[in-house]
Amino acid sequence: MTTLKAGDKAPNFSGTDQDGKTHKLADYSGKKLVVFFYPKASTPGCTAEACDLRDNFHRFQANNYELLGVSADSQKAQIKFKEKYELPFPLLADEDKAVINAFGVWGPKKFMGKEYDGIHRTTFVINEKGIIEEVIENVKTKEHAAQILK
Numbered sequence: 001m002t003t004l005k006a007g008d009k010a011p012n013f014s015g016t017d018q019d020g021k022t023h024k025l026a027d028y029s030g031k032k033l034v035v036f037f038y039p040k041a042s043t044p045g046c047t048a049e050a051c052d053l054r055d056n057f058h059r060f061q062a063n064n065y066e067l068l069g070v071s072a073d074s075q076k077a078q079i080k081f082k083e084k085y086e087l088p089f090p091l092l093a094d095e096d097k098a099v100i101n102a103f104g105v106w107g108p109k110k111f112m113g114k115e116y117d118g119i120h121r122t123t124f125v126i127n128e129k130g131i132i133e134e135v136i137e138n139v140k141t142k143e144h145a146a147q148i149l150k
Helices: 044-055 057-062 075-084 098-103 141-148
Strands: 014-016 022-024 032-037 065-071 091-093 106-111 114-119 122-126 132-136
Touching: 014 091, 014 098, 032 044, 032 098, 044 057, 044 065, 044 075, 044 141, 057 065, 057 141, 075 091, 122 141, 132 141
Parallel strands: 032 065, 065 091
Antiparallel strands: 014 022, 032 122, 106 114, 122 132
16 A cells, blocks of 8 residues: 655645645645545544544644545535534545545455455645655544544
């Protein structure tokens, strides 16, 4: 899966959020950025993860962090997900998988004995200079904020 690791320069990504606004790595210069990749909007694990981050959003803001969620869902699905759970951060609708592939989180997965390609739930913590500080591959959906804000 991802070959990116702590100390690497973050990919110079560009993606569109639920409202059609473009987000690029350069937009977050001078701030810490948490980019969390999730398999599918509004599914139980992804909802638990996003809501845990939402419930701790004030802690992220207090520590100069911005959050950006990414999945291959459509803008419409991301709007529904964001509105239903009142998520205070943008969600990239990466249908062409440009951002997903740039971070290397698309690949073979197994679920209930079936193998298929999909998004590996992975979070990247990027510092103010665009360098990856941490890659979290073993995401605990219900306590993800605590994994990031140690």
